[in-house]
Amino acid sequence: MPWCVTHGIGHNSGTDPAGYRGRLHQWRRARRAVMGNVMPVEVVRLRVRRAAALGLDYGTYASVRAATGRDIVALLFSSNALGMIRRAELEAVRAAKLSDVAASRGVLVHAPLAAETPDPLDWAAPAPRFTDSWGAMRRHLRAVLADRKLPSDAVLMIGDTAFEREWCAAARAAGYVPAARYFG
Template sequence: MSRPAAGPGHNLGPTLEPGASWRRHCWREARAALLPKLPVEIVRLHVRRAAEIGLDYKTYAGVRATTGHDLVAFLFSTNALRLLRERDRLAAADAAKLAAARGICRLVAAQPPLDPGDVRRALAGQGVAVDAAARAPGLADGWGGTRAAILGLLAEGRAPADRVLLIGETALERDWVGAARLAGFVPADRYFGRALSVRP
């Protein structure tokens, strides 16, 4: 039974129609039936894998449930790494987190004016190995150009799109997920565990 549209003065509180508790029960049962019932051993493997690559378990499990695959690569924008100018360096804590991640490829999309090769060398100097780096798509590239640029970078890193998680910073970067059919998007502050700050 669909709920009628709210009229003037309606506070969108719970419906007073009979059967509300039954509908709640049905909703809970249906939701529980959709959730996978994984053996404890599999959950432990997933928890270990999430820690190995530096993701929180909830995010990792969500990506696995959505795609049906394990992750093979992270795609970082230089915005996410807070590398905005040639002289910028990765924060020490962020570099340590990236260097500690095991069993995952690291790909970097360099925003102009940064040169992908220079970014790769600078990160290597901080102990962070990068498997592939290329120019990030921009506004002028359009949907097709964005898709081609991201897929070209993934091909260089030998990573299938639906197994690559984008760690990004901006709404434009979030659009790369749809354009290249990536596994998902995680904001950089969340991935790196940075304290959220108000930016001017």
């Protein structure tokens, strides 16, 4: 039997045939040894600019990035967060802020409003119903993201109610930000 198939105790490849986890561990350890816990100034500057381009404060952006290990590629709003309570139009102040966002922008529209895409957003979809079970809500949200080829852990949700906060966990999204914090 070839030597690469049989791994001894303590071998970093473990059950991973490609040895990815072992290499990742060694890379992280070597990086910490060289750089310590200090992030280069250029990286911090890039991330501050990226946070501003998303319309986020740096603290929120950095915490989401640290938790997921990914950049935010999309913002997903609830229609409540956008002030679309009785009509499918955005409030002018909120629309102005969203027109400058450098990411995919979507909205989950609560019934009875139609899931039409208001300016300046990129797409719209129906929101999960209040009567949906957890499993149905999860399937619905994951299908919405999959249809747009968005990785769920790179999508930040912005909502206005406790019900909408649950969407984050159901979709396994990057995080949740209250609308008052995002637009405030």
